[in-house]
Amino acid sequence: MASYATRVRADIARWRDAGLIDASTAAALTGDVAAHERASLSFGSILAMMAALLFGAAILIFVASNWDAIPRLVRVAALFAAILAGYVGGAVLKTRDHAAIGEALWIIAAAAFGGSIALIGQMYHLSGDEASALVTWGAGTALAAVALRSNPLTVAAVGIADAWLFLNGSEFYWHPGFPDFFIVAAIVLFVASFWTQSQAARHLIILSIVFYLFMRAIDHDHETLRIAIPLVIVSALVFAASVFAGDPIDKVLQLGGRLPLHALFGFLTGLAMVQFELADGNTYNGGFAIASIVALAGIVAAIMLAGRESRGLRWLAYAGFAFELAIIYSVTLQSMLDTAGFFLAAAVLLGILALAIIRIEKRMRMPAGTGATT
Secondary structure, eight states, X not given: OOOHHHHHHHHHHHHHHTXXXXXXXXXXXXXXXXXXXXXXXXXXXXXXXXXXXXXXXXXXXXXXXXXXXXXXXXXXXXXXXXXXXXXXXXXXXXXXXXXXXXXXXXXXXXHHHHHHHHHHHHHTTXXXXXXXXXXXXXXXXXXXXXXXXXXXXXXXXXXXXXXXXXXXXXXXXXXXXXXXXXXXXXXXXXXXXXXXXOHHHHHHHHHHHHHHHHHHHHXXXXXXXXXXXXXXXXXXXXXXXXXXXXXXXXXXXXXXXXXXXXXXXXXXXXXXXXHHHHHTTOSSOHHHHHHHHHHHHHHHHHHHHHTTTOHHHHHHHHHHHHHHHHHHHHHTTTOHHHHHHHHXXXXXXXXXXXXXXXXXXXXXXXXXXXXXXX
């Protein structure tokens, strides 16, 4: 699929040929697009990055397989040399216009740092657990990302924080209490992402916060509704704000106009938690029906308000609609009449809403000064 810059250039050429703009304006617009176009990775750069990653993995595996045969001092020196070589070598390559390979070396250095924590801890029998090692690894990667202003390292730091959240929240690593410290780490990384210019990290952090709330609701069964309902309300408010005041908000958050997509994801996730909680052991639950109607209405509203500008939002809305049909059917499976009745009521409500929207859109498209026909 053609990139945004390619489509804009094609539009500029079409506008110039149609006489909508003159040649000088077309040239100025084309130059502005070229100046702000993000440099894409060439196929050679991608292969070079993959080769660097495989080379680093080969080194680490070779060292691990011969770990017992290598003297202890040489082991430590080799680990620190790998970290230093990765960071310094990546910085040198970045300054010589080899950004892709430089970033790959930084990722290798971050991976070597994580491996060093585990291997040195094992070698010297240091006290601590795997969760603490992940925290140290994530903090070191985040510091490196800030120092080097690295977009990929910021994403890697968020990924390590997510792994720590999952392993602690799912009790894979035993740890007293729920890992609420993740929220502090997420805020710090979100702020750092502006310095490192990592929009991808900001997207991942927002999704990770929704995942944190989901994990907390699972861990605290009695608090599911107290977590899910505020998530639904806040997500709906964020969606409304992003639609009606999107430009000022996006200038602050710098999410590329995708905040409505995240808000819809949080809205659907919260409602799914509400539905599962209310449907548990009670097929004829009025609260479940209300939650389902709210979900369907929210999906329609999201498509109507922001679906035109975002293909991703439309696909998420379609997936959410399919999920709603599946969960409604599964909950009301004991009575086909209940299922048919709910679907019929939902179809009538959506049909009435669609007719109202169509009439409103027709009135909005009418030329000014033209009265409505009867």
